[in-house]
Amino acid sequence: MTSISTLVLSSPADILAAVPYLIGFHPQDSLVVAAFAGSALRVTTRWDLPIGPGALDPLAALLRRERMTMAVLAGYGPAALVTPAVDQTLRLLREGDVHVAEALRAEGGRYWSYVCARADCCPPEGTPYDPVSGRVAAEAVVHGLVALPDRRTLVRSVEPYGGLRRVAMSQATRRVAADVRALLTRAERPDETAAAFVADGLARVRSAIGRYDSGGRLDDEEAARLGLDLAVIRVRDEAWALIDDREAHLALWRDLTRRLDPRFVAPVASLLAASAWRDGDCALAGLALERALAADPAYSMANLLCQALRHLLPPDALRERMPAPEELDAQMGRPRMSWLVPLIALLGEERPLLAG
Structure with missing residues:
Protein backbone atom coordinates (compact mmCIF):
# COMPACT_ATOMS: atom_id res chain seq x y z
CA MET A 1 0.00 0.00 0.00
CA THR A 2 3.06 2.24 0.04
CA SER A 3 3.76 4.05 -3.20
CA ILE A 4 7.15 3.74 -4.90
CA SER A 5 6.15 5.84 -7.88
CA THR A 6 8.92 8.29 -6.95
CA LEU A 7 11.60 5.56 -7.27
CA VAL A 8 12.91 4.12 -10.53
CA LEU A 9 13.55 0.38 -10.16
CA SER A 10 15.42 -1.12 -13.08
CA SER A 11 17.22 -4.15 -11.61
CA PRO A 12 16.97 -6.80 -8.88
CA ALA A 13 19.40 -4.75 -6.80
CA ASP A 14 17.05 -1.76 -7.08
CA ILE A 15 14.11 -3.88 -5.89
CA LEU A 16 16.04 -5.14 -2.87
CA ALA A 17 17.18 -1.61 -2.06
CA ALA A 18 13.58 -0.34 -2.20
CA VAL A 19 12.00 -3.04 -0.01
CA PRO A 20 13.25 -1.68 3.36
CA TYR A 21 11.65 1.67 2.54
CA LEU A 22 8.36 -0.03 1.67
CA ILE A 23 8.11 -1.89 4.99
CA GLY A 24 9.96 0.62 7.19
CA PHE A 25 12.98 -1.47 8.20
CA HIS A 26 15.69 -3.75 6.81
CA PRO A 27 14.17 -7.26 6.98
CA GLN A 28 15.77 -10.46 8.18
CA ASP A 29 14.35 -13.99 7.86
CA SER A 30 11.39 -12.53 5.98
CA LEU A 31 9.33 -12.91 2.84
CA VAL A 32 8.11 -9.68 1.23
CA VAL A 33 5.51 -9.58 -1.54
CA ALA A 34 4.78 -6.43 -3.51
CA ALA A 35 1.68 -6.79 -5.70
CA PHE A 36 0.56 -4.52 -8.54
CA ALA A 37 -2.66 -3.83 -10.42
CA GLY A 38 -1.36 -2.71 -13.78
CA SER A 39 1.52 -0.36 -13.01
CA ALA A 40 0.15 0.70 -9.61
CA LEU A 41 1.58 -0.82 -6.46
CA ARG A 42 -1.43 -1.89 -4.37
CA VAL A 43 0.06 -3.74 -1.44
CA THR A 44 3.38 -4.62 0.18
CA THR A 45 3.24 -7.21 2.91
CA ARG A 46 5.78 -9.21 4.92
CA TRP A 47 5.82 -12.55 6.70
CA ASP A 48 8.32 -13.89 9.23
CA LEU A 49 10.06 -17.07 8.10
CA PRO A 50 9.32 -19.88 8.31
CA ILE A 51 5.73 -19.23 7.23
CA GLY A 52 3.12 -20.94 9.37
CA PRO A 53 0.26 -23.08 8.02
CA GLY A 54 -2.43 -20.98 6.38
CA ALA A 55 -0.48 -17.72 6.76
CA LEU A 56 -0.59 -17.05 3.01
CA ASP A 57 -4.33 -17.73 2.64
CA PRO A 58 -5.30 -14.02 2.84
CA LEU A 59 -2.97 -13.31 -0.09
CA ALA A 60 -5.05 -15.45 -2.44
CA ALA A 61 -8.21 -13.54 -1.49
CA LEU A 62 -6.35 -10.25 -1.91
CA LEU A 63 -5.25 -11.16 -5.43
CA ARG A 64 -8.82 -11.83 -6.47
CA ARG A 65 -10.33 -8.85 -4.68
CA GLU A 66 -7.83 -6.27 -5.94
CA ARG A 67 -7.39 -7.84 -9.40
CA MET A 68 -3.63 -8.00 -9.09
CA THR A 69 -1.74 -8.59 -12.30
CA MET A 70 1.94 -8.60 -11.28
CA ALA A 71 4.03 -9.29 -8.20
CA VAL A 72 7.61 -9.11 -6.99
CA LEU A 73 8.94 -11.42 -4.24
CA ALA A 74 11.95 -10.88 -2.01
CA GLY A 75 13.07 -13.45 0.54
CA TYR A 76 15.69 -12.61 3.16
CA GLY A 77 17.75 -15.32 4.82
CA PRO A 78 19.38 -18.70 4.06
CA ALA A 79 18.09 -20.79 1.15
CA ALA A 80 16.73 -23.52 3.45
CA LEU A 81 14.44 -20.94 5.04
CA VAL A 82 13.55 -18.79 2.03
CA THR A 83 13.12 -21.28 -0.83
CA PRO A 84 10.13 -23.25 0.56
CA ALA A 85 8.28 -19.98 1.24
CA VAL A 86 9.06 -18.61 -2.22
CA ASP A 87 7.98 -21.87 -3.89
CA GLN A 88 4.67 -21.81 -2.01
CA THR A 89 4.07 -18.17 -2.93
CA LEU A 90 5.00 -18.68 -6.57
CA ARG A 91 2.42 -21.47 -6.86
CA LEU A 92 -0.24 -19.30 -5.28
CA LEU A 93 0.52 -16.33 -7.55
CA ARG A 94 0.54 -18.41 -10.71
CA GLU A 95 -2.71 -20.10 -9.76
CA GLY A 96 -4.14 -16.60 -9.47
CA ASP A 97 -2.83 -15.74 -12.95
CA VAL A 98 -0.48 -13.13 -11.50
CA HIS A 99 2.73 -12.51 -13.44
CA VAL A 100 5.84 -12.80 -11.26
CA ALA A 101 8.23 -10.14 -12.52
CA GLU A 102 10.98 -11.16 -10.11
CA ALA A 103 11.55 -13.51 -7.17
CA LEU A 104 14.74 -13.00 -5.19
CA ARG A 105 16.63 -14.30 -2.20
CA ALA A 106 19.02 -11.95 -0.40
CA GLU A 107 21.65 -12.87 2.18
CA GLY A 108 24.97 -11.41 3.24
CA GLY A 109 24.99 -8.60 0.68
CA ARG A 110 24.27 -10.94 -2.27
CA TYR A 111 21.12 -11.95 -4.10
CA TRP A 112 19.91 -14.91 -6.18
CA SER A 113 16.97 -14.98 -8.60
CA TYR A 114 14.37 -17.77 -8.72
CA VAL A 115 13.16 -16.74 -12.18
CA CYS A 116 16.48 -16.25 -13.98
CA ALA A 117 18.73 -19.24 -14.77
CA ARG A 118 21.35 -17.43 -16.86
CA ALA A 119 24.81 -17.81 -15.31
CA ASP A 120 26.03 -14.59 -16.93
CA CYS A 121 23.20 -12.68 -15.24
CA CYS A 122 22.64 -14.59 -12.02
CA PRO A 123 25.77 -16.63 -11.12
CA PRO A 124 25.53 -19.52 -8.64
CA GLU A 125 27.57 -17.61 -6.07
CA GLY A 126 25.07 -14.75 -6.12
CA THR A 127 25.35 -11.13 -7.19
CA PRO A 128 26.63 -8.49 -4.77
CA TYR A 129 24.43 -5.47 -4.04
CA ASP A 130 24.42 -2.52 -1.66
CA PRO A 131 21.13 -2.13 0.25
CA VAL A 132 22.21 1.00 2.10
CA SER A 133 24.21 3.46 0.01
CA GLY A 134 23.02 2.82 -3.55
CA ARG A 135 21.06 5.14 -5.82
CA VAL A 136 17.60 3.88 -4.79
CA ALA A 137 18.36 4.27 -1.08
CA ALA A 138 19.57 7.82 -1.68
CA GLU A 139 16.45 8.68 -3.70
CA ALA A 140 14.22 7.18 -1.02
CA VAL A 141 15.80 9.33 1.67
CA VAL A 142 15.42 12.44 -0.49
CA HIS A 143 11.70 11.66 -0.83
CA GLY A 144 11.32 11.37 2.94
CA LEU A 145 11.15 7.55 3.16
CA VAL A 146 12.70 5.86 6.18
CA ALA A 147 14.15 2.37 6.70
CA LEU A 148 15.10 1.51 10.26
CA PRO A 149 18.01 -0.91 10.81
CA ASP A 150 15.78 -3.82 11.84
CA ARG A 151 12.36 -4.73 13.22
CA ARG A 152 13.57 -4.39 16.81
CA THR A 153 14.31 -0.71 16.18
CA LEU A 154 10.75 -0.29 14.91
CA VAL A 155 9.42 -2.04 18.04
CA ARG A 156 11.36 0.37 20.24
CA SER A 157 9.77 3.32 18.41
CA VAL A 158 6.38 2.52 20.03
CA GLU A 159 7.56 1.28 23.42
CA PRO A 160 6.69 3.37 26.50
CA TYR A 161 9.19 5.90 27.74
CA GLY A 162 10.89 5.15 31.04
Whole structure:
Protein backbone atom coordinates (compact mmCIF):
# COMPACT_ATOMS: atom_id res chain seq x y z
CA MET A 1 0.00 0.00 0.00
CA THR A 2 3.06 2.24 0.04
CA SER A 3 3.76 4.05 -3.20
CA ILE A 4 7.15 3.74 -4.90
CA SER A 5 6.15 5.84 -7.88
CA THR A 6 8.92 8.29 -6.95
CA LEU A 7 11.60 5.56 -7.27
CA VAL A 8 12.91 4.12 -10.53
CA LEU A 9 13.55 0.38 -10.16
CA SER A 10 15.42 -1.12 -13.08
CA SER A 11 17.22 -4.15 -11.61
CA PRO A 12 16.97 -6.80 -8.88
CA ALA A 13 19.40 -4.75 -6.80
CA ASP A 14 17.05 -1.76 -7.08
CA ILE A 15 14.11 -3.88 -5.89
CA LEU A 16 16.04 -5.14 -2.87
CA ALA A 17 17.18 -1.61 -2.06
CA ALA A 18 13.58 -0.34 -2.20
CA VAL A 19 12.00 -3.04 -0.01
CA PRO A 20 13.25 -1.68 3.36
CA TYR A 21 11.65 1.67 2.54
CA LEU A 22 8.36 -0.03 1.67
CA ILE A 23 8.11 -1.89 4.99
CA GLY A 24 9.96 0.62 7.19
CA PHE A 25 12.98 -1.47 8.20
CA HIS A 26 15.69 -3.75 6.81
CA PRO A 27 14.17 -7.26 6.98
CA GLN A 28 15.77 -10.46 8.18
CA ASP A 29 14.35 -13.99 7.86
CA SER A 30 11.39 -12.53 5.98
CA LEU A 31 9.33 -12.91 2.84
CA VAL A 32 8.11 -9.68 1.23
CA VAL A 33 5.51 -9.58 -1.54
CA ALA A 34 4.78 -6.43 -3.51
CA ALA A 35 1.68 -6.79 -5.70
CA PHE A 36 0.56 -4.52 -8.54
CA ALA A 37 -2.66 -3.83 -10.42
CA GLY A 38 -1.36 -2.71 -13.78
CA SER A 39 1.52 -0.36 -13.01
CA ALA A 40 0.15 0.70 -9.61
CA LEU A 41 1.58 -0.82 -6.46
CA ARG A 42 -1.43 -1.89 -4.37
CA VAL A 43 0.06 -3.74 -1.44
CA THR A 44 3.38 -4.62 0.18
CA THR A 45 3.24 -7.21 2.91
CA ARG A 46 5.78 -9.21 4.92
CA TRP A 47 5.82 -12.55 6.70
CA ASP A 48 8.32 -13.89 9.23
CA LEU A 49 10.06 -17.07 8.10
CA PRO A 50 9.32 -19.88 8.31
CA ILE A 51 5.73 -19.23 7.23
CA GLY A 52 3.12 -20.94 9.37
CA PRO A 53 0.26 -23.08 8.02
CA GLY A 54 -2.43 -20.98 6.38
CA ALA A 55 -0.48 -17.72 6.76
CA LEU A 56 -0.59 -17.05 3.01
CA ASP A 57 -4.33 -17.73 2.64
CA PRO A 58 -5.30 -14.02 2.84
CA LEU A 59 -2.97 -13.31 -0.09
CA ALA A 60 -5.05 -15.45 -2.44
CA ALA A 61 -8.21 -13.54 -1.49
CA LEU A 62 -6.35 -10.25 -1.91
CA LEU A 63 -5.25 -11.16 -5.43
CA ARG A 64 -8.82 -11.83 -6.47
CA ARG A 65 -10.33 -8.85 -4.68
CA GLU A 66 -7.83 -6.27 -5.94
CA ARG A 67 -7.39 -7.84 -9.40
CA MET A 68 -3.63 -8.00 -9.09
CA THR A 69 -1.74 -8.59 -12.30
CA MET A 70 1.94 -8.60 -11.28
CA ALA A 71 4.03 -9.29 -8.20
CA VAL A 72 7.61 -9.11 -6.99
CA LEU A 73 8.94 -11.42 -4.24
CA ALA A 74 11.95 -10.88 -2.01
CA GLY A 75 13.07 -13.45 0.54
CA TYR A 76 15.69 -12.61 3.16
CA GLY A 77 17.75 -15.32 4.82
CA PRO A 78 19.38 -18.70 4.06
CA ALA A 79 18.09 -20.79 1.15
CA ALA A 80 16.73 -23.52 3.45
CA LEU A 81 14.44 -20.94 5.04
CA VAL A 82 13.55 -18.79 2.03
CA THR A 83 13.12 -21.28 -0.83
CA PRO A 84 10.13 -23.25 0.56
CA ALA A 85 8.28 -19.98 1.24
CA VAL A 86 9.06 -18.61 -2.22
CA ASP A 87 7.98 -21.87 -3.89
CA GLN A 88 4.67 -21.81 -2.01
CA THR A 89 4.07 -18.17 -2.93
CA LEU A 90 5.00 -18.68 -6.57
CA ARG A 91 2.42 -21.47 -6.86
CA LEU A 92 -0.24 -19.30 -5.28
CA LEU A 93 0.52 -16.33 -7.55
CA ARG A 94 0.54 -18.41 -10.71
CA GLU A 95 -2.71 -20.10 -9.76
CA GLY A 96 -4.14 -16.60 -9.47
CA ASP A 97 -2.83 -15.74 -12.95
CA VAL A 98 -0.48 -13.13 -11.50
CA HIS A 99 2.73 -12.51 -13.44
CA VAL A 100 5.84 -12.80 -11.26
CA ALA A 101 8.23 -10.14 -12.52
CA GLU A 102 10.98 -11.16 -10.11
CA ALA A 103 11.55 -13.51 -7.17
CA LEU A 104 14.74 -13.00 -5.19
CA ARG A 105 16.63 -14.30 -2.20
CA ALA A 106 19.02 -11.95 -0.40
CA GLU A 107 21.65 -12.87 2.18
CA GLY A 108 24.97 -11.41 3.24
CA GLY A 109 24.99 -8.60 0.68
CA ARG A 110 24.27 -10.94 -2.27
CA TYR A 111 21.12 -11.95 -4.10
CA TRP A 112 19.91 -14.91 -6.18
CA SER A 113 16.97 -14.98 -8.60
CA TYR A 114 14.37 -17.77 -8.72
CA VAL A 115 13.16 -16.74 -12.18
CA CYS A 116 16.48 -16.25 -13.98
CA ALA A 117 18.73 -19.24 -14.77
CA ARG A 118 21.35 -17.43 -16.86
CA ALA A 119 24.81 -17.81 -15.31
CA ASP A 120 26.03 -14.59 -16.93
CA CYS A 121 23.20 -12.68 -15.24
CA CYS A 122 22.64 -14.59 -12.02
CA PRO A 123 25.77 -16.63 -11.12
CA PRO A 124 25.53 -19.52 -8.64
CA GLU A 125 27.57 -17.61 -6.07
CA GLY A 126 25.07 -14.75 -6.12
CA THR A 127 25.35 -11.13 -7.19
CA PRO A 128 26.63 -8.49 -4.77
CA TYR A 129 24.43 -5.47 -4.04
CA ASP A 130 24.42 -2.52 -1.66
CA PRO A 131 21.13 -2.13 0.25
CA VAL A 132 22.21 1.00 2.10
CA SER A 133 24.21 3.46 0.01
CA GLY A 134 23.02 2.82 -3.55
CA ARG A 135 21.06 5.14 -5.82
CA VAL A 136 17.60 3.88 -4.79
CA ALA A 137 18.36 4.27 -1.08
CA ALA A 138 19.57 7.82 -1.68
CA GLU A 139 16.45 8.68 -3.70
CA ALA A 140 14.22 7.18 -1.02
CA VAL A 141 15.80 9.33 1.67
CA VAL A 142 15.42 12.44 -0.49
CA HIS A 143 11.70 11.66 -0.83
CA GLY A 144 11.32 11.37 2.94
CA LEU A 145 11.15 7.55 3.16
CA VAL A 146 12.70 5.86 6.18
CA ALA A 147 14.15 2.37 6.70
CA LEU A 148 15.10 1.51 10.26
CA PRO A 149 18.01 -0.91 10.81
CA ASP A 150 15.78 -3.82 11.84
CA ARG A 151 12.36 -4.73 13.22
CA ARG A 152 13.57 -4.39 16.81
CA THR A 153 14.31 -0.71 16.18
CA LEU A 154 10.75 -0.29 14.91
CA VAL A 155 9.42 -2.04 18.04
CA ARG A 156 11.36 0.37 20.24
CA SER A 157 9.77 3.32 18.41
CA VAL A 158 6.38 2.52 20.03
CA GLU A 159 7.56 1.28 23.42
CA PRO A 160 6.69 3.37 26.50
CA TYR A 161 9.19 5.90 27.74
CA GLY A 162 10.89 5.15 31.04
CA GLY A 163 12.90 6.98 33.65
CA LEU A 164 12.20 10.59 34.55
CA ARG A 165 9.89 11.11 31.56
CA ARG A 166 7.65 8.35 32.84
CA VAL A 167 7.65 9.76 36.37
CA ALA A 168 6.74 13.26 35.12
CA MET A 169 3.96 11.87 32.94
CA SER A 170 2.58 9.77 35.80
CA GLN A 171 2.48 12.82 38.05
CA ALA A 172 0.72 14.88 35.37
CA THR A 173 -1.81 12.08 34.84
CA ARG A 174 -2.62 12.00 38.54
CA ARG A 175 -3.22 15.75 38.63
CA VAL A 176 -5.42 15.73 35.54
CA ALA A 177 -7.34 12.62 36.67
CA ALA A 178 -8.04 14.24 40.03
CA ASP A 179 -9.39 17.38 38.34
CA VAL A 180 -11.65 15.39 36.00
CA ARG A 181 -12.83 13.13 38.82
CA ALA A 182 -13.80 16.20 40.85
CA LEU A 183 -15.59 17.73 37.85
CA LEU A 184 -17.69 14.62 37.31
CA THR A 185 -18.40 14.10 41.01
CA ARG A 186 -19.92 17.55 41.52
CA ALA A 187 -21.95 17.55 38.28
CA GLU A 188 -25.48 18.74 39.09
CA ARG A 189 -26.73 18.30 35.51
CA PRO A 190 -24.93 15.14 34.33
CA ASP A 191 -25.90 15.30 30.65
CA GLU A 192 -24.92 18.96 30.41
CA THR A 193 -21.59 18.15 32.03
CA ALA A 194 -21.11 15.32 29.54
CA ALA A 195 -21.94 17.62 26.62
CA ALA A 196 -19.39 20.19 27.80
CA PHE A 197 -16.78 17.47 28.37
CA VAL A 198 -17.26 16.05 24.86
CA ALA A 199 -17.21 19.50 23.23
CA ASP A 200 -13.96 20.36 24.99
CA GLY A 201 -12.50 16.98 24.01
CA LEU A 202 -13.36 17.46 20.34
CA ALA A 203 -11.70 20.88 20.42
CA ARG A 204 -8.60 19.42 22.07
CA VAL A 205 -8.33 16.71 19.39
CA ARG A 206 -8.32 19.27 16.60
CA SER A 207 -5.95 21.56 18.48
CA ALA A 208 -3.50 18.70 19.11
CA ILE A 209 -3.46 17.69 15.44
CA GLY A 210 -2.81 21.31 14.51
CA ARG A 211 -0.03 21.56 17.11
CA TYR A 212 1.82 18.54 15.68
CA ASP A 213 1.14 19.67 12.13
CA SER A 214 3.12 22.83 12.89
CA GLY A 215 5.96 20.91 14.56
CA GLY A 216 4.83 21.44 18.15
CA ARG A 217 4.17 18.98 20.97
CA LEU A 218 1.75 18.64 23.86
CA ASP A 219 3.12 19.11 27.35
CA ASP A 220 2.53 16.36 29.90
CA GLU A 221 -0.71 17.74 31.33
CA GLU A 222 -2.13 18.42 27.86
CA ALA A 223 -1.19 14.88 26.79
CA ALA A 224 -2.77 13.38 29.91
CA ARG A 225 -6.01 15.33 29.42
CA LEU A 226 -6.27 14.27 25.78
CA GLY A 227 -5.69 10.69 26.88
CA LEU A 228 -8.70 10.97 29.20
CA ASP A 229 -10.79 12.63 26.48
CA LEU A 230 -10.14 9.75 24.07
CA ALA A 231 -11.57 7.22 26.50
CA VAL A 232 -14.92 8.62 25.32
CA ILE A 233 -15.86 6.89 22.05
CA ARG A 234 -17.35 10.02 20.47
CA VAL A 235 -14.07 11.90 20.95
CA ARG A 236 -12.01 8.94 19.75
CA ASP A 237 -14.16 8.60 16.63
CA GLU A 238 -13.63 12.29 15.86
CA ALA A 239 -9.88 11.69 15.88
CA TRP A 240 -10.34 8.59 13.71
CA ALA A 241 -12.50 10.41 11.18
CA LEU A 242 -9.97 13.26 10.91
CA ILE A 243 -7.04 11.00 9.94
CA ASP A 244 -5.65 12.05 6.56
CA ASP A 245 -2.30 12.07 4.77
CA ARG A 246 -0.68 14.60 7.12
CA GLU A 247 2.29 13.25 9.09
CA ALA A 248 0.89 15.05 12.13
CA HIS A 249 -1.39 12.08 12.88
CA LEU A 250 1.49 9.60 13.02
CA ALA A 251 3.58 11.98 15.13
CA LEU A 252 0.77 12.76 17.59
CA TRP A 253 -0.51 9.25 18.16
CA ARG A 254 2.96 7.68 18.30
CA ASP A 255 3.99 10.29 20.88
CA LEU A 256 0.95 9.62 23.07
CA THR A 257 1.27 5.84 22.66
CA ARG A 258 4.72 6.11 24.23
CA ARG A 259 3.81 8.67 26.92
CA LEU A 260 0.39 7.81 28.32
CA ASP A 261 -0.38 5.72 31.39
CA PRO A 262 -1.18 2.14 30.25
CA ARG A 263 -4.84 2.66 31.24
CA PHE A 264 -5.25 5.22 28.46
CA VAL A 265 -3.07 3.67 25.73
CA ALA A 266 -5.65 1.57 23.81
CA PRO A 267 -7.36 4.50 21.98
CA VAL A 268 -4.16 6.34 21.02
CA ALA A 269 -2.36 3.16 19.94
CA SER A 270 -5.39 2.22 17.82
CA LEU A 271 -5.33 5.68 16.24
CA LEU A 272 -1.61 5.24 15.56
CA ALA A 273 -2.42 1.92 13.88
CA ALA A 274 -5.13 3.53 11.74
CA SER A 275 -2.77 6.34 10.73
CA ALA A 276 0.05 3.93 9.88
CA TRP A 277 -2.28 1.62 7.95
CA ARG A 278 -3.56 4.55 5.88
CA ASP A 279 0.07 5.48 5.19
CA GLY A 280 0.79 1.93 3.99
CA ASP A 281 2.99 1.07 6.97
CA CYS A 282 1.50 -2.27 8.00
CA ALA A 283 4.50 -3.14 10.18
CA LEU A 284 4.01 -0.06 12.37
CA ALA A 285 0.24 -0.60 12.36
CA GLY A 286 0.69 -4.14 13.65
CA LEU A 287 3.03 -3.07 16.44
CA ALA A 288 0.65 -0.28 17.47
CA LEU A 289 -2.17 -2.80 17.69
CA GLU A 290 -0.04 -5.03 19.91
CA ARG A 291 0.32 -2.06 22.29
CA ALA A 292 -3.43 -1.36 22.14
CA LEU A 293 -4.45 -4.94 22.86
CA ALA A 294 -1.87 -5.32 25.62
CA ALA A 295 -3.59 -2.38 27.31
CA ASP A 296 -7.13 -3.65 26.62
CA PRO A 297 -7.55 -7.04 24.89
CA ALA A 298 -11.25 -6.32 24.28
CA TYR A 299 -10.78 -2.89 22.71
CA SER A 300 -13.11 -3.00 19.69
CA MET A 301 -11.27 -0.57 17.38
CA ALA A 302 -8.00 -2.47 17.84
CA ASN A 303 -9.67 -5.83 17.19
CA LEU A 304 -11.40 -4.46 14.08
CA LEU A 305 -8.11 -3.16 12.67
CA CYS A 306 -6.39 -6.46 13.52
CA GLN A 307 -8.94 -8.31 11.41
CA ALA A 308 -8.44 -5.87 8.54
CA LEU A 309 -4.66 -6.29 8.60
CA ARG A 310 -4.89 -10.07 8.96
CA HIS A 311 -7.07 -10.26 5.83
CA LEU A 312 -4.86 -7.77 3.93
CA LEU A 313 -7.72 -5.35 3.40
CA PRO A 314 -6.84 -1.98 1.88
CA PRO A 315 -7.36 1.09 4.12
CA ASP A 316 -10.23 2.23 1.88
CA ALA A 317 -12.24 -0.77 3.08
CA LEU A 318 -12.86 0.94 6.42
CA ARG A 319 -12.24 4.56 5.48
CA GLU A 320 -15.14 4.56 3.05
CA ARG A 321 -17.43 3.39 5.87
CA MET A 322 -16.22 6.00 8.38
CA PRO A 323 -18.68 8.88 8.87
CA ALA A 324 -17.39 12.41 8.48
CA PRO A 325 -17.01 14.34 11.75
CA GLU A 326 -20.19 16.29 11.07
CA GLU A 327 -22.09 13.03 10.58
CA LEU A 328 -21.06 11.58 13.95
CA ASP A 329 -23.37 13.92 15.87
CA ALA A 330 -26.33 12.95 13.71
CA GLN A 331 -25.60 9.25 14.22
CA MET A 332 -24.89 9.34 17.96
CA GLY A 333 -27.26 12.07 19.10
CA ARG A 334 -26.73 14.43 22.02
CA PRO A 335 -24.03 13.57 24.55
CA ARG A 336 -25.17 11.75 27.70
CA MET A 337 -23.41 10.97 30.93
CA SER A 338 -23.48 7.29 29.92
CA TRP A 339 -20.91 8.15 27.23
CA LEU A 340 -18.43 8.86 30.03
CA VAL A 341 -18.84 5.51 31.78
CA PRO A 342 -15.65 4.00 30.22
CA LEU A 343 -13.68 7.03 31.40
CA ILE A 344 -15.20 6.88 34.89
CA ALA A 345 -14.20 3.21 35.12
CA LEU A 346 -10.61 4.06 34.15
CA LEU A 347 -10.47 6.88 36.68
CA GLY A 348 -11.29 4.33 39.35
CA GLU A 349 -8.22 2.25 38.42
CA GLU A 350 -5.70 4.40 40.29
CA ARG A 351 -2.27 2.81 40.23
CA PRO A 352 0.89 3.49 42.25
CA LEU A 353 3.49 5.82 40.75
CA LEU A 354 6.29 3.84 39.13
CA ALA A 355 9.76 5.23 38.47
CA GLY A 356 11.23 2.46 36.33
